[in-house]
Structures are given as C-alpha cells and as structure tokens.
Amino acid sequence: MGRGVLLASELPFREVIGIELNSTLVRIARKNVSTWRAEKRGQSPIVVVEGDAVEFSFPDGPCLVFLFNPFGATVMRRLLRKLAASFADRPGQLDLLYVNNEQEAIFECQRGFTRLFLGQIRRSRADAIADHTIMANQPDGEYESANYEDCSIWRWTGPRIRKSMK
Numbered sequence: 001m002g003r004g005v006l007l008a009s010e011l012p013f014r015e016v017i018g019i020e021l022n023s024t025l026v027r028i029a030r031k032n033v034s035t036w037r038a039e040k041r042g043q044s045p046i047v048v049v050e051g052d053a054v055e056f057s058f059p060d061g062p063c064l065v066f067l068f069n070p071f072g073a074t075v076m077r078r079l080l081r082k083l084a085a086s087f088a089d090r091p092g093q094l095d096l097l098y099v100n101n102e103q104e105a106i107f108e109c110q111r112g113f114t115r116l117f118l119g120q121i122r123r124s125r126a127d128a129i130a131d132h133t134i135m136a137n138q139p140d141g142e143y144e145s146a147n148y149e150d151c152s153i154w155r156w157t158g159p160r161i162r163k164s165m166k
Contacts, residue, residue: 002029002048003130004066009042013064018048019056026050054078058086062093069100076103080110087156088112094156101152112159120148 005018020026029048036042049056054075071079087094098107099121107113123131128147 001025002032004068005029005046005048006032006036006042008066009036009044009046011044013044014061015059016044016046017059018046019051019053020048021050021052023050054082058083058094063087063095065094065096067096067098069098069102071103073103073106076106077110080106080113083156084110084112084159088159091156091158096154096156098152098154099149101150104150104152107152107154112156113154114157115152115154117151117153119151121151122148 002018005016008016018029020029026048033046033048036046053070065083083094083096095116096107096113098104101107104118107115123146127149
C-alpha cells in the first residue's frame, strides 16, 4: 500500500519506484503518496507503477530493491534471474534488502549475489502499530506478529563471484 516507498522517500534517493501488480493496492498506494506529498513529507520523487516486477526495466545507475516477502519461490527465481541478466555488467550496482525473507534459500542458490547481512531487525513502535492494525483485519491465525523481522541484505557482485558472509 506504499509504506515502503513513503519511508524510502525520506532518504535522498534520485527516485523511489514502487512496483505492484494488484490494481487495488496500486490505487491505495497512489492515494497514500498523494497524502504524503500534501503533508510535504519526503525528499525524493515517488512513482508507483502498476505491473509485474519481473518485467520491470530497472533504471541505469545504482539501485536498491526492497522486498517484503513479495513472492513465492517460482516468481522469486524469475526475479533473481531477471536481475542477474539486467545487472550482469554492473557488479556492485544492485543491493537487495529482503525483509521477512521466507525465500532466502532461493537467493542462496542464485549465482552472482553476495549476502552482506542475515539476522533479525527489531521492529519500531510505528511498525508494530501498523502491523497490529493490519492483523486486526485478517482471519484468525493467518498471520502472526513478533518484535523483529528476519532480514537479509544481498549485493549483486557478478556471475563469477559467489560468497556468503554470515
């Protein structure tokens, strides 16, 4: 619903791009971006794109991709292959921040990515409140909450280098 792009816009990025396949979530995210701008928050331009992340053409220059457990294994494999092809000649220009990293094993099998971090990140009070609000509207037992999120950070280092730092 755009929370990731809103928070990212508070940092000095050249541009913050959110990609979402679900048209309802795109509308909600765009509305939230409009409210954010009206409140004069953020310092980076925000764009919300309706589309498939696997088909997205990533911009030239360094990129940071934020993933909050968006895909199952099949789509995650496709995305990582696409990123590897898109950044094949651009080692060091792609970092991936992967939160709630349920498909971590897929990253571990993809050549060319180096894990920089694997661990738990304590959730902020704002995150806990937002999560609690979302969970209040979910069917019983579908989701659970903790005071932390499992997280990993990966860097595209190129097809010939394969390392993992734990």
